[in-house]
Amino acid sequence: MRELTVKAVIENIQAVTEFVDEQLEMLNCPMKAQMQIDVAIDELFSNIAYYAYHPEVGEATVRVEVTEEPLAVIITFIDNGAPYDPLTSADPDISLSAEERQIGGLGIYMVKKSMDEISYEYQKGQNILKIKKQF
């Protein structure tokens, strides 16, 4: 298990992505799964950066764990900000035209569709969001 704690700001998405990718590459993670994970990092970490501590700035921890048989990676996002369960947001209506479309909720929806598991809990003042991807 490895983890990285950084300020939850947009500028750190790249550092978090590189931290996770480095470990995915050691596991020979297929490129497509890696890109899906990178998209998930962008969606989840940007949510923390925008909302968790607004208007203050706080820290977020990203933890990477590996399980075997089947080989999978579990990435946990932890922050001490306002309680927020993204899994309660309604799925967007993806059948609407361009004019009627709303973007809210699309990011978390993409994460739900591309990961094998996603879970949320609020414990001891922490938002703990976990995603699991098999490959």
Next chain:
Amino acid sequence: MKITKTLNGRKLTLALEGRMDTSTAPELEAVLKNHLDDVEELIIDMAKLEYLSSAGLRVLLGAQKTMNKQGHMTVTNVNDTIMEIFEVTGFSEILTIA
């Protein structure tokens, strides 16, 4: 993300390279804001784009709405990862993908 602009009359091609995410999508938004005025045909070339997140979808949706009023927009050279994102989110119905 690198954006290469090619203007040919009223046809603008924007070739994207790298990743379109929360950090980089504003770069495309800025280019669109400044260069779409007399454009009737907008081509977004994704041959060298690795992936996009919802921040990128938001900018594409804005571009599509603008082009619905003044011409048309086509997205080209979409890789498998990006195509799946378009399909999952219903953007494959909104965008013209060639």
